[in-house]
Amino acid sequence: MSETVLEARNIVKRYGHVTAINGADFDLRAGEVLAVIGDNGAGKSSLIKVLSGDVIPDSGEVLLDGQQVHFRSPHDAQLAGIETVYQDLAMAPALDIATNLFLGREIKRKGPLGSILRMIDTKEMRKQSRKQMDDLGITTLQSITQPVDSLSGGQRQTVAVARAAAFGRRVVIMDEPTAALGVRESKGVLDLIKRISGSGIPVVLISHDIPAVFEVADRIHIHRLGRRTTVVRPQDHTMNEVVGIMTGALPAPPLKEEVAS
Amino acid sequence: MTGSLKTAEEEAPEAPDTSGTRAATITDRIYRNPVLGPLGALVILIIAFSILTENFLSVDNTSLILQQSVVVGTLALGQTIIILTGGIDLANGAIMVLSSLVIAQLAMDIGQWPAMFVGLLLCALLGAISGLLVSRLRLPPFIVTLGMLTILQAASRLYTKETLLVDEGPLTFLSKGGYLFGQFQITVGVVVVLLSVAVLHFALTRTSWGRHVYAVGNNDLAAKRTGINVQRVLLSVYVLAGVLYFLAALQAFGRSPATSPNAFPTANLDTITAVVIGGTSLFGGRGTVLGSYLGALIVLVLQSGLTQAGIDPLYQNIVTGVLVIAAVALDSITRRKAR
Numbered sequence: 001m002s003e004t005v006l007e008a009r010n011i012v013k014r015y016g017h018v019t020a021i022n023g024a025d026f027d028l029r030a031g032e033v034l035a036v037i038g039d040n041g042a043g044k045s046s047l048i049k050v051l052s053g054d055v056i057p058d059s060g061e062v063l064l065d066g067q068q069v070h071f072r073s074p075h076d077a078q079l080a081g082i083e084t085v086y087q088d089l090a091m092a093p094a095l096d097i098a099t100n101l102f103l104g105r106e107i108k109r110k111g112p113l114g115s116i117l118r119m120i121d122t123k124e125m126r127k128q129s130r131k132q133m134d135d136l137g138i139t140t141l142q143s144i145t146q147p148v149d150s151l152s153g154g155q156r157q158t159v160a161v162a163r164a165a166a167f168g169r170r171v172v173i174m175d176e177p178t179a180a181l182g183v184r185e186s187k188g189v190l191d192l193i194k195r196i197s198g199s200g201i202p203v204v205l206i207s208h209d210i211p212a213v214f215e216v217a218d219r220i221h222i223h224r225l226g227r228r229t230t231v232v233r234p235q236d237h238t239m240n241e242v243v244g245i246m247t248g249a250l251p252a253p254p255l256k257e258e259v260a261s
Numbered sequence: 262m263t264g265s266l267k268t269a270e271e272e273a274p275e276a277p278d279t280s281g282t283r284a285a286t287i288t289d290r291i292y293r294n295p296v297l298g299p300l301g302a303l304v305i306l307i308i309a310f311s312i313l314t315e316n317f318l319s320v321d322n323t324s325l326i327l328q329q330s331v332v333v334g335t336l337a338l339g340q341t342i343i344i345l346t347g348g349i350d351l352a353n354g355a356i357m358v359l360s361s362l363v364i365a366q367l368a369m370d371i372g373q374w375p376a377m378f379v380g381l382l383l384c385a386l387l388g389a390i391s392g393l394l395v396s397r398l399r400l401p402p403f404i405v406t407l408g409m410l411t412i413l414q415a416a417s418r419l420y421t422k423e424t425l426l427v428d429e430g431p432l433t434f435l436s437k438g439g440y441l442f443g444q445f446q447i448t449v450g451v452v453v454v455l456l457s458v459a460v461l462h463f464a465l466t467r468t469s470w471g472r473h474v475y476a477v478g479n480n481d482l483a484a485k486r487t488g489i490n491v492q493r494v495l496l497s498v499y500v501l502a503g504v505l506y507f508l509a510a511l512q513a514f515g516r517s518p519a520t521s522p523n524a525f526p527t528a529n530l531d532t533i534t535a536v537v538i539g540g541t542s543l544f545g546g547r548g549t550v551l552g553s554y555l556g557a558l559i560v561l562v563l564q565s566g567l568t569q570a571g572i573d574p575l576y577q578n579i580v581t582g583v584l585v586i587a588a589v590a591l592d593s594i595t596r597r598k599a600r
Binding site: 075078084088090091092099103104105108117118119120122 | 486
């Protein structure tokens with residue numbers, strides 16, 4: 001059994017009277033694609049926000065490589081190597097692709113120009129951006145100097161995913177990456193997800209798109225009523241069964257040893 | 262299913278988008294290079310007035326226009342960086358006037374250099390107050406600076422009701438000048454305003470701080486999520502704008518040694534006019550300081566040219582108003598096209 005990279009134990013988060021996360025567990029293994037599915041309001045986004053540092057839980061613990069971590073902000077999680085692709089993509093539309101890839105992490109010029117004047121090395125950033133796109137096999141972008149607002153939805157998603165892959169040393173989390181995309185563009189993003197996990201970095205995929213989940217996921221974390229109901233493997237169940245478990249129409253099968261961590 | 266997808270892919274190779282009309286490509290180009298619009302407008306105006314009037318392109322007139330541009334031009338730089346973050350500053354003229362009064366008064370008591378230092382601190386402090394209210398309390402910049410404007414105008418009048426004069430000295434250094442190419446008079450103030458534009462342009466386009474300013478104005482949530490300290494960027498912008506308003510106060514002393522609480526009553530609106538004509542988007546995240554300075558020049562060229570053409574000064578205001586609306590319309594249209 002491969003090692004666990006990211007783990008959460010007994011997470012609780014309340015907003016006033018509403019309990020968004022009610023003792024949820026989570027585990028992610030090295031090199032896998034873990035899909036997280038659940039009905040609207042099941043609390044899966046809240047759980048993901050805990051993992052990406054956007055929400056601070058009331059109780060419970062988060063462990064990265066077995067070490068307990070306390071993320072106070074998304075920046076903390078980023079420093080730990082956890083990158084998140086948000087549904088709204090978090091991009092500055094007027095700035096070009098290379099600038100967006102390195103936004104907040106600009107490469108400085110060498111010497112005093114960089115350290116004192118904080119001058120950025122545009123050439124180097126463009127070079128590395130191009131390399132990153134090539135490494136991920138992204139061919140749909142014409143030029144790295146195009147402003148993001150001239151891109152299609154699928155291309156923007158590609159840029160956001162490439163950014164996460166470039167800086168996500170440990171984990172890449174994606175929130176509904178295919179929700180706004182057409183069939184062909186979705187396929188491109190799913191291929192990217194496979195390539196990232198193939199390179200050894202595990203991917204957490206939050207999605208409502210069950211066929212997409214079945215296509216790329218190694219395991220499926222089913223979230224219901226604020227906690228993890230069970231984890232299944234796509235080859236053990238049909239899509240209908242999984243949807244049934246998710247909505248509560250079917251009883252959740254107990255966690256199998258080889259599926260649980 | 263996959264077969265049909267493949268054909269679709271083959272039928273649509275990565276050809277450049279040729280759907281745009283000629284008009285669309287022009288708006289697109291203006292949108293990508295926001296300086297082209299105001300630069301073109303300025304060139305057209307200069308050519309038109311050179312043909313229509315005798316004296317417009319004379320060395321006297323052109324050097325006068327440059328000298329007239331220094332105060333509003335400098336204030337407009339501060340206004341630009343604030344508008345780039347999606348804000349607006351209605352208090353810039355009031356900050357400059359209050360500090361110029363304090364400087365003029367203190368210069369008599371403690372000397373010009375210490376007075377200048379106090380003026381610089383005052384401007385930075387007033388900028389920091391607006392900046393903190395906008396960044397920490399997330400108050401709308403329009404309201405914060407409207408409040409600052411009202412407070413500072415009253416404070417100026419409480420401070421003094423007289424016109425104060427400064428003596429010849431470091432405070433009037435920017436009025437010094439010389440002649441270029443024989444006749445063309447150029448002042449230190451003009452050189453300083455051009456240098457200010459160049460330095461700020463460099464900072465905005467070549468440093469990480471500049472990128473972050475644009476990113477905050479573009480999408481502050483995205484900026485925050487990529488790890489940019491949005492509050493610190495906002496605060497730095499308002500403090501820097503305050504420092505630029507101090508520089509504008511010095512520029513004003515370079516133009517005239519007299520200052521009063523009634524000076525520059527419409528500086529805030531004049532700078533917004535210059536910024537908008539200069540192609541900076543009021544929505545934030547898009548624009549240049551170079552454009553804003555060109556915008557300030559355009560207003561002055563219009564005033565000068567129309568005066569020399571013997572046209573009633575009130576028409577100058579009408580033309581300026583039309584230009585402002587046209588510039589915002591152009592911005593809105595190009596933004597929509599780019600979506």
